[in-house]
Amino acid sequence: MIAIVMEKKPIDKETLLHLSKLSRIMISSPEQEEKLLRDAENILRYFEELRQVETEGVTPIYGGGELENRVRDDEALPKLTGFGYENFPETKDNYLVVPPVRDK
Amino acid sequence: MDTRDLTIEKLKAGLLAKDFSAEEVTASYLKEIGDKNPIINAYLETFSESAILSAKETDKRIAGGLPLRPMDGVPFAFKDNLLIKGEVASSASKILSGYRAAYDATVTEKLKSAGAVILGRANMDEFAMGSSTENSAYGVVKNPWNYECVAGGSSGGSAAATAGNMALAALGSDTGGSIRLPAAFCGVVGMKPTYGQVSRFGLMAMASSLDQIGPFAKTVSDAEDIFSVIRGKDAYDATTEDKDFAPIDLSDPSRVTIGIPKEYFVGGLDKETEGAIQDTIEIFKKAGFRFKEISLPHSKHALSVYYIIMFAEVSTNLERYDGIRYGRDISADSLLDLYMKTRGEGFGEETKRRALMGSFVLSAGHYDAYYTKAQKVRALIRQDFTEAFKEVDLIFAPTSPTTAFKIGEKTDDPIKMYLSDIFTMTANLSGVPAISVPVGGRGEKMPVGFQLIAPHFRDRDLFAVGKFYESL
Numbered sequence: 001m002i003a004i005v006m007e008k009k010p011i012d013k014e015t016l017l018h019l020s021k022l023s024r025i026m027i028s029s030p031e032q033e034e035k036l037l038r039d040a041e042n043i044l045r046y047f048e049e050l051r052q053v054e055t056e057g058v059t060p061i062y063g064g065g066e067l068e069n070r071v072r073d074d075e076a077l078p079k080l081t082g083f084g085y086e087n088f089p090e091t092k093d094n095y096l097v098v099p100p101v102r103d104k
Numbered sequence: 105m106d107t108r109d110l111t112i113e114k115l116k117a118g119l120l121a122k123d124f125s126a127e128e129v130t131a132s133y134l135k136e137i138g139d140k141n142p143i144i145n146a147y148l149e150t151f152s153e154s155a156i157l158s159a160k161e162t163d164k165r166i167a168g169g170l171p172l173r174p175m176d177g178v179p180f181a182f183k184d185n186l187l188i189k190g191e192v193a194s195s196a197s198k199i200l201s202g203y204r205a206a207y208d209a210t211v212t213e214k215l216k217s218a219g220a221v222i223l224g225r226a227n228m229d230e231f232a233m234g235s236s237t238e239n240s241a242y243g244v245v246k247n248p249w250n251y252e253c254v255a256g257g258s259s260g261g262s263a264a265a266t267a268g269n270m271a272l273a274a275l276g277s278d279t280g281g282s283i284r285l286p287a288a289f290c291g292v293v294g295m296k297p298t299y300g301q302v303s304r305f306g307l308m309a310m311a312s313s314l315d316q317i318g319p320f321a322k323t324v325s326d327a328e329d330i331f332s333v334i335r336g337k338d339a340y341d342a343t344t345e346d347k348d349f350a351p352i353d354l355s356d357p358s359r360v361t362i363g364i365p366k367e368y369f370v371g372g373l374d375k376e377t378e379g380a381i382q383d384t385i386e387i388f389k390k391a392g393f394r395f396k397e398i399s400l401p402h403s404k405h406a407l408s409v410y411y412i413i414m415f416a417e418v419s420t421n422l423e424r425y426d427g428i429r430y431g432r433d434i435s436a437d438s439l440l441d442l443y444m445k446t447r448g449e450g451f452g453e454e455t456k457r458r459a460l461m462g463s464f465v466l467s468a469g470h471y472d473a474y475y476t477k478a479q480k481v482r483a484l485i486r487q488d489f490t491e492a493f494k495e496v497d498l499i500f501a502p503t504s505p506t507t508a509f510k511i512g513e514k515t516d517d518p519i520k521m522y523l524s525d526i527f528t529m530t531a532n533l534s535g536v537p538a539i540s541v542p543v544g545g546r547g548e549k550m551p552v553g554f555q556l557i558a559p560h561f562r563d564r565d566l567f568a569v570g571k572f573y574e575s576l
Binding site for chain 2: 011015016019020022023024025026027028032035036039040042043044046047049050051053055058059060061062063064065066070072077079084086087088089090096098099100101102
């Protein structure tokens with residue numbers, strides 16, 4: 001008897017739908033879903049090559065520069081206050097209005 | 105007036121000699137935009153009125169005998185992910201249509217006070233995600249050298265505006281090559297400063313550990329002048345530093361060693377590029393520069409590392425586009441529905457792909473295999489550069505494996521598209537500065553760019569050697 005071993009797919013439909021929820025991005029059509037799945041598979045297969053790199057004992061880099069954390073006094077800087085509200089789609093008494101968080 | 109041969113230096117000389125006024129120069133560029141933009145699509149919007157007003161201010165200063173400011177009367181294109189107070193800023197995304205910037209980016213503020221004239225918002229790949237400016241929600245940018253070809257990306261509008269004589273200079277952002285690649289494809293100079301040189305305050309973040317803002321210009325000297333204005337420490341971007349060193353001494357080029365990474369020359373270059381790059385090396389050698397083969401052994405993993413890290417940071421940075429403060433889908437009846445619909449309809453295909461992939465590489469169960477692994481290999485890539493710079497002063501490389509490709513040629517295959525950035529992304533992963541300079545003497549042939557890469561904060565070395573090349 002010949003055993004047919006299916007290569008495990010790096011990403012499946014169920015995972016994609018889970019990611020869609022995590023990312024808060026609606027996938028609007030079956031065609032789009034199919035294309036995203038196919039591309040994701042190809043990209044993840046490409047990434048497989050990283051496994052061959054020996055990284056035992058290497059300290060990962062988590063930023064772009066070599067800086068330590070910078071702190072400043074907890075005071076609002078002039079540029080960062082008092083603007084932006086004009087772009088809000090809906091306001092009421094200086095509050096931003098959004099649809100209900102829970103189902104009615 | 106004919107602005108084709110204009111540079112920042114010539115513009116300033118002409119203004120002082122009263123050969124022309126700043127208003128005439130700006131009007132001339134606006135006319136070029138009116139003629140060419142319907143085809144090239146480099147601009148999403150032009151600011152004719154405010155541009156003429158700032159040009160008039162320059163003329164007033166000259167008439168009043170005041171000294172010229174560094175960018176007085178220089179007409180600029182600004183990539184559409186940079187904030188200009190009161191103007192629309194869309195990052196070429198539908199999700200931000202109608203959004204108006206509430207403040208100036210630090211670079212905007214600096215260039216405005218230096219006298220720059222902002223001509224308009226330049227087209228780009230949506231949220232700077234792409235290598236060809238085919239991902240704009242507002243149409244592809246065409247290469248001014250050949251309208252069937254892409255301008256490169258993601259700062260394609262900035263590059264095409266500069267190359268197409270629709271701006272004297274431009275600003276772009278570079279996360280994996282988004283300034284240098286379009287500069288090479290369009291035959292202009294494009295530079296990515298050291299990570300921490302230029303403030304990103306007011307730049308829409310794509311991948312925060314990689315993004316830098318930098319100049320496009322017709323000459324290396326012009327690019328340096330812009331760099332000098334926009335660089336420096338800024339209280340609003342905690343990653344900025346105040347480090348500016350005198351350039352490398354070129355009085356005796358034989359004391360300067362340029363490294364050639366052997367991994368960048370193992371095939372994969374098209375014939376045009378290969379020939380132009382080899383000729384450039386010969387020109388440098390003839391001028392006395394020493395060349396040395398070096399190794400950047402982890403370069404072959406750069407693509408995987410870059411895309412994993414960028415996907416992760418993109419998915420995080422895009423969380424802010426949630427429809428709450430702007431770009432809302434009004435048909436939503438619950439908050440979750442609002443998020444899902446706004447983002448599902450507002451983001452383009454590549455943006456969705458990257459946000460979803462980012463969620464994948466960051467999710468429990470995959471985090472270590474992808475994200476942590478990539479951050480470790482990133483450390484090795486940076487180490488490669490540190491080792492190389494112990495032996496050489498600068499590194500020389502092609503900017504792109506090919507000249508500008510045809511519109512539509514790579515849109516169906518993300519990996520093929522991603523490979524366009526193979527020679528540029530290592531500078532972002534390492535944080536080092538890099539410049540793309542057009543190979544000279546190619547006449548009407550499609551442009552080829554070569555790249556110079558320097559150690560951290562040795563940005564001035566790039567300009568010095570670039571200017572030396574242009575003088576040969």
